[in-house]
Amino acid sequence: MRLAARPRLAAVLSLAAVSLLAVPGTLFGHAVVYPKVSAPGAYERYVLRVPNEKDVATTRIEIRFPANARVTSFSDVPGWQLEVVTDSAKRIVGAVWTGTLAPQRFVELPFVAVNPKDADALAWPTFQTYADGQRVEWTGAEGSKTPVSSTTIAKADVTRRAGFVTTTVAWAALVLSFLSLGLAMRPRTER
Secondary structure, eight states: OOOTHHHHHHHHHHHHHHHHHHHHHHHHHHHHOEEEEEEEEOOEEEEEEEESSSSSEEEEEEEEETOOOOOOOEEOOEEEEEEEEEOTTTOEEEEEEEEEETTTTTTEEEEEEEEEEEEEEEOOOEEEEEEEEEEEEBBBOOTTSSOOOEEEEEOOHHHHHHHHHHHHHHHHHHHHHHHHHHHHHHHHOOO
């Protein structure tokens, strides 16, 4: 490889690395409940994923459950204490986890819920409290700095289509990345 091509290669590789590092931050920079699409009436295993985006620890995570979903159980998460919040009829309406989530880490908090029987959308308002007392409310509109996570309840054909689209887009992005890298690394001919 010629010496003149090395700085260009280094620049391309640096840009690729920065792009790959930026994507997870974009995708996982919010409190999000997965899956994003589920079937009507299903007993679904949901996971609340919360990253720590500050330089101090997260110490408390609270979620309020949608009225049209029935939460039935929780999974234990090492290092986190769970308080189940119920209403006067003993229906589970929320949960509070307390523990320590260090900076640049995330935690996944699983629970099982029964989806509504009809097509709908479930909103999952979540509140994240840091050791310095700051509280972030993940309750905003889509596209805001603090959007509420939501799950679409749809028939199986819509669920499969959404999964297919997501998978197709991910594979297309991967192929384009490799093609771009290959083009950037090809030897240049002098004219």
